[in-house]
Amino acid sequence: MNFYKFSLLISLISLTLSSCGSSPNSSSTNPTNSNQQPAEKNLKLLYWQAPTILNPHLSTGFKDSEASRITLEPLASFNNELELVPFLAAEIPTLENGGIAKDGKSVTWKLKKNVNWSDGKPFTADDVIFTYEFISNPKVGTTTSGTYEIIKNIEKIDDHTIKINFKSVTPGWYSVFVGTEGMILPRHIFQAYNGENARQAPGNLKPIGTGPYRVVEFKPGDVVVYEANPNFREAKQLEFERLELKGGGDAASAARAVLQTGDADYAYNLQVESNVLKPLEATGKGKIVSNFGALMERILINQTDPNKTTPDGERSSLKFPHPFFSDPKVRQALSLAINREIIANQLYGILGKSTSNFVVNPAQVVSPNTTYKFNLEKAAKLLDEAGWKDTNNNGIRDKNGVEMNLVFQTSVNPLRQKTQEVIKQSLEKLGMKVELKNIDPSVYFSGDPANPDTTERFAADLQLFSTGNTNPDPTSYLKTYTCDQIPQKANNWIGNNYSRYCNPEYDALWKQATTEINPEKQKKIWIKMNDMLVNNYIVIPLIHRAEVEGVNKNLTGVELTPWDLTVWNIKDWKKTP
Numbered sequence: 001m002n003f004y005k006f007s008l009l010i011s012l013i014s015l016t017l018s019s020c021g022s023s024p025n026s027s028s029t030n031p032t033n034s035n036q037q038p039a040e041k042n043l044k045l046l047y048w049q050a051p052t053i054l055n056p057h058l059s060t061g062f063k064d065s066e067a068s069r070i071t072l073e074p075l076a077s078f079n080n081e082l083e084l085v086p087f088l089a090a091e092i093p094t095l096e097n098g099g100i101a102k103d104g105k106s107v108t109w110k111l112k113k114n115v116n117w118s119d120g121k122p123f124t125a126d127d128v129i130f131t132y133e134f135i136s137n138p139k140v141g142t143t144t145s146g147t148y149e150i151i152k153n154i155e156k157i158d159d160h161t162i163k164i165n166f167k168s169v170t171p172g173w174y175s176v177f178v179g180t181e182g183m184i185l186p187r188h189i190f191q192a193y194n195g196e197n198a199r200q201a202p203g204n205l206k207p208i209g210t211g212p213y214r215v216v217e218f219k220p221g222d223v224v225v226y227e228a229n230p231n232f233r234e235a236k237q238l239e240f241e242r243l244e245l246k247g248g249g250d251a252a253s254a255a256r257a258v259l260q261t262g263d264a265d266y267a268y269n270l271q272v273e274s275n276v277l278k279p280l281e282a283t284g285k286g287k288i289v290s291n292f293g294a295l296m297e298r299i300l301i302n303q304t305d306p307n308k309t310t311p312d313g314e315r316s317s318l319k320f321p322h323p324f325f326s327d328p329k330v331r332q333a334l335s336l337a338i339n340r341e342i343i344a345n346q347l348y349g350i351l352g353k354s355t356s357n358f359v360v361n362p363a364q365v366v367s368p369n370t371t372y373k374f375n376l377e378k379a380a381k382l383l384d385e386a387g388w389k390d391t392n393n394n395g396i397r398d399k400n401g402v403e404m405n406l407v408f409q410t411s412v413n414p415l416r417q418k419t420q421e422v423i424k425q426s427l428e429k430l431g432m433k434v435e436l437k438n439i440d441p442s443v444y445f446s447g448d449p450a451n452p453d454t455t456e457r458f459a460a461d462l463q464l465f466s467t468g469n470t471n472p473d474p475t476s477y478l479k480t481y482t483c484d485q486i487p488q489k490a491n492n493w494i495g496n497n498y499s500r501y502c503n504p505e506y507d508a509l510w511k512q513a514t515t516e517i518n519p520e521k522q523k524k525i526w527i528k529m530n531d532m533l534v535n536n537y538i539v540i541p542l543i544h545r546a547e548v549e550g551v552n553k554n555l556t557g558v559e560l561t562p563w564d565l566t567v568w569n570i571k572d573w574k575k576t577p
Contacts, residue, residue: 041241043555043575045567046254046267049411049441050247052220055204056183057135057142060455061445062467062565065180066268067224067245069565071118071209074182075109075128076174078563080291082362082472084174088112088123088184088210090160093173104169104517109177111160116231117186118214124159128177130187133194140198141494143447144181146485147476150514151176168515171522172473179564180470184210212238212571221442222247239574247442252276252414258550259286265575266558267550268566271415274349277548286553290351290546293562294361294468294477297352297419299540301325301334303500306407306459314489315452315459318500323402325461329386331537334462336379337426340372340542347418352543358530359474360544361562367527370534372541380430390431397431406461409437409453411444416464419542449493456487458498466545471563475513478529481538482507501538 051067053059059068075089084092090110093099099108115123132154135142150170155163164176176182186208193201206215212234213226226243228235246264254267259280270277270288281288305320324330340354356370383389388397388404397404408424410416417438424434437460439453444465452459469477479485483504485497509529516522533539549566551558557573560566 041239043240043243043266043573044264045243045245046249046257046264046550047245047247047269048249048251048254048267049269049445050221051224051245052442052446053204054207054215054218054224055185055201056181057131057144057185058140058199058204058447059445060143060447061441062180062269063247063441063445065183066565066567068183068207069180069211069567070213070224070226070243070245070570071207071211071215071229072183072185073209073211074179074184074564075111075177077179077182077568078174078472078561080559080561082563084178086112088115088128100173104166104171104173106163106165107173108157108161108163111162112233113160115210115233117188117208117210118229118231119186119208120231121186121188121208123184123186123210125156125162126159127184127187128162129154129156130191130194131177131183131185134185134190134198137194137198138491139195141492142198143494143496145494146479146482146496147181148176149479169517170514171517171519172471172475172514175471175473175476178471181476213243234571238571250412250414255280255550258552259283259288261285262552265552265555270548270550271413272548273347273415273418274351277351284553287551288548289551289558289560290548291560291562292353292361292544292546293560294359294470295466295545295547296355296358296360296468296541297464297466297543297545298358299334299338299423299542300458300463300465300499301331301538301540302458302461302463303502303538306461310489312489316457316500318486318488318502322461324386324388324399324404327386328536329382330388331540333379333382333386333430334427335537335540336373336375336382337430338372338423338540338542339374339426341374343419343422344543347415347422348543348545351546351548355541355544356534357541358533358539359469359477359526360541361468362472365474365523365526367530367534369527369531370541376426376429383430388431395431396433404432405435406432407435407437407459408462408464409439409444409460410464411441412438413441419464447493454493455498456493456495458487458500463498464542466543468562474526475510478513478526479510481529481533482510499538501533503532506532 049063051064053064054068056065056068073087076084076086090112093107135148152165152167189203189208212232214229216227217225224245251272255270257264258267260283262285304316306316308320310317344354356372387399420436427434480496481501483502485495487493487495513525554576
């Protein structure tokens with residue numbers, strides 16, 4: 001089979017690689033004399049989940065990657081039509097131009113010339129190679145390292161050409177240096193921090209980038225101020241002079257500020273009930289822009305016991321299996337107790353739809369083999385069969401002296417709090433005692449290894465949030481549940497397998513998926529992995545979420561793609577007086 005035919009999943013998603021003209025980028029403004037500037041020269045963005053770090057490779061939340069993406073760029077990114085658009089790349093590799101090797105084991109990228117970092121230093125192949133070294137350094141502990149494990153090494157052909165050699169035949173060559181997880185870091189800024197001191201790098205708080213904006217002020221958890229990057233290659237095309245990304249508050253307030261009062265230009269991630277958003281939009285000050293990408297709201301089940309502690313203080317340790325969620329019958333009962341239709345129809349409305357899958361996009365790789373049901377009677381029967389009964393008549397099921405008391409955590413978010421309540425009611429009808437815990441997003445998604453309230457530490461029994469594949473090829477997304485992705489004290493809580501699930505069969509399938517050159521066979525592997533997670537109730541899918549943003553009526557150019565951050569084309573945003 002010709003490598004070009006399978007490398008881009010053409011038979012699966014009709015993927016066409018295209019230069020699509022010049023790359024989308026970001027816009028900016030000058031913070032000095034900001035009050036004297038015309039309103040159309042300022043852009044105000046509301047991110048109620050405020051960023052806390054501006055290095056996407058050390059971040060665990062989209063909020064941080066969003067703020068970083070305004071300054072940093074990948075080599076290329078996928079638009080909503082599944083076309084690759086160049087950013088720092090001079091062209092998209094193909095078989096015809098020699099970029100894609102016929103044996104499928106390497107890809108050559110040509111980089112744009114005359115590109116400078118925002119401090120005036122030239123961008124070269126050395127920066128791309130260093131970014132890989134930084135990401136893959138275990139002492140750094142990046143959150144994107146799993147995506148880059150397919151790389152054997154990178155050769156520098158010249159200052160503006162690199163050749164990526166893969167460990168084996170790699171259909172998904174476009175997984176690295178592309179889109180959300182592909183942002184390039186400046187070598188001259190981070191080379192002294194390529195190790196355990198990575199989180200102390202000044203570039204994490206005031207990044208130097210190649211994009212159209214540069215950061216002039218950052219207060220973690222509060223605000224980021226950007227100004228136009230005078231060294232940006234298309235600086236004359238920028239619409240704005242000053243950009244303010246304001247964090248804090250809540251999604252409903254952000255929605256009102258854009259859709260009702262017009263006080264802001266853009267509101268990110270409006271996780272607000274549909275019946276609240278639609279009346280706000282009807283006022284005419286703004287509009288809702290949405291896109292059903294790959295985001296999936298799910299419940300993660302802790303496979304370890306969060307209530308037991310090792311001698312060195314580790315909770316949710318692999319040494320202690322969970323007292324009841326280790327049993328697949330109990331996990332199945334949990335799934336049966338969730339009324340997804342109520343959550344989808346009464347809470348999300350047009351902004352979400354119920355799902356039974358871990359991979360929800362592209363449509364061609366979504367499994368047809370999974371289902372969900374709401375059946376409390378069957379759930380109760382499964383718990384009885386597993387030996388969990390209320391032996392002391394206190395209303396809580398127990399077994400061997402252990403009661404079914406559980407902590408269910410998520411971030412502070414109106415939709416998630418209401419989702420928690422729906423689920424809690426059902427679980428308590430089954431005889432479980434449920435404590436709801438709500439954590440500020442700036443903490444929950446911070447990735448701070450010292451904080452017990454992060455998604456990685458998972459000091460609870462259940463947790464709720466959403467994520468999804470950031471690339472049309474879901475291989476790196478499915479790596480989430482491989483054994484080597486389990487965060488624990490020994491690896492400083494680095495890894496995305498928060499559930500602590502470990503199955504050698506699943507790991508073997510993942511390795512097979514990375515090298516399978518037949519599109520149909522690769523698709524079957526992805527679906528089988530999805531089914532293992534869902535049908536074994538390792539993850540409980542709830543809602544295929546729409547990406548929902550609020551946009552001022554005078555702001556144009558906002559185009560969402562499932563495969564990059566919402567500000568990926570901010571260079572093209574315009575505002576009329």
